[in-house]
Amino acid sequence: MAAAFRAMLQRDLLLAWRRRGDALLPVLYAVMVATLFPFALGPEHTLLARISGGVVLVTVLLSMLLSLDAVFRGDLEDGALEYLVLAPQPLALLVAARMLAYWLVTALPLIAVAPLLAYMLGLEGPAQPVLLLALLLATPLLALIGSVLTALTVGTRRSGMLLALMLLPLAVPIVIFAAGAVGAAQQGLPWVAPVAWLAAALALAVVLAPLACATALRIALDS
Amino acid sequence: MNAIKLWYHKLGSPPYFYVFAGYIQPWLWTIAAMLAVAGLYGGLVLAPADYQQGDAFRIIFVHVPAAWMSLFIYGVMAVSAFIAVIWRPKMAEVLAMESAPIGAAFTLIALVTGSLWGRPTWGTYWTWDARLTSELVLLFIYLGVIGLYHAFEDPRQGARAASFLAMVGAVNLPIVHYSVVWWNTLHQGTTVRYFGPSSIAPSMLWPLLAMTFAAKFYYGASLMQRSRVSLLSLERGKDWVADIVRREPTHG
DSSP states (O other): HHHHHHHHHHHHHHHHHHHHHHHHHHHHHHHHHHHHHHHHSSSOOOHHHHHHHHHHHHHHHHHHHHHHHHHHHHHHHTTTTHHHHSSSSHHHHHHHHHHHIIIIIIIIHHHHHHHHHHHHHTTTTTTHHHHHHHHHHHHHHHHHHHHHHHHHTTTSSOHHHHHHHHHHHHHHHHHHHHHHHHHHHHHTOOOOOHHHHHHHHHHHHHHHHHHHHHHHHHHHHHH | OHHHHHHHHHHTSSSHHHHHHHHHHHHHHOOOHHHHHHHHHHHIIIIIOOTTGGGGGGEEEEHHHHHHHHHHHHHHHHHHHHHHHHHHHHHHHHHHHHHHHHHHHHHHHHHHHHHHHHHHHHOOOOOOOHHHHHHHHHHHHHEEEEEEEHHHSSHHHHHHHHHHHHHHHHHHHHHHHHHHHHHHHHHHHOOOOOOOOGGGGGHHHHHHHHHHHHHHHHHHHHHHHHHHHHHHHTTTHHHHHHHHHHSSSSOO
């Protein structure tokens, strides 16, 4: 089973590496969105600094949302998804490998660029590492929940807006806790509690989301 | 097999359910209408004006039942969705999917009446209060379920996928509510206070209860009607639908 997990991960990472330009698109999108905020709100430093954590988090969330559609799309189109469902290894395990690959390819570059974006908006000092920590916990959570919902929409044609409608309400707690931690750190308040909540939710999601995703895929492909 | 169990299993069959729903539906409509008339008369005419809010409080007789129903219907939908995903009976899918638009409508009513009520009492139509925000998220989850159901070509597959989403939403809803409460206390103190639940006068309580039960019966009646229409559409290739169409010539 470990071999299947490794093979799946290796294949996904190799595919991503062969088309490494694609991995840059979410990052570019995030940079564009974050750049629009100062234009819309004015260059006033105190205002931008106050909202910087939240803006970066929402930007990362939106860029992950846009790339989520691709998690199962390619496999669905070339028929590989049916083979995954029929494989002797548990589907949840293979799906977990896919989620990990997706997180490595999409979320890690976003996390790498996030401190830069936050700094451009005026987030400084001890809040920076907190933002990084919050993103390290929030992005896998989003990837896990998002993959479950993407699996549900696999059988539909127009899934982009629908995915947003399904994911954003469920992402509310993640945004609240992640942005809350950054905001608390900015004000010099203790920020461990929201981060601990995120970590707890992540621990739960790591166990449950692959199983839920496997069920969702079976529902979406069964016709 | 005893009689209740037999009846329960019979209800799982679409033709039987269609006839049963058609039989109880007029009763549900009648009870709902009678309760609503009584409740509205008691609430809008008989109940005295509130000593603090004047006549503005009277919207409570629509707002509170709608808010309760928005959660109650989600509960019913989540239970049917659970049954639909695990055991896959067709009726559970139909009931879950036909509950969703009614629940979304009640949620919208609760939000709109709440914001209309907020204007005279709090001075604003909208505030990021924990309950308002949770209710808004609930509306989004309802819309997601409805949207996913209609995104599939095959309605049964759509019903199963949307049922699964409803289950995920049911797990998430308490988390959303408590995180919003936490967020609200972090950002600002409670600016909005609901008047105490204990201090409601009996002359205001009975119309409220009447309206609550009116909303429950309305939901039942509406669910029966929607399910019957949905069944006719889902089972349009079956003999029993053809029989009904032959027996009831088109009305125009």
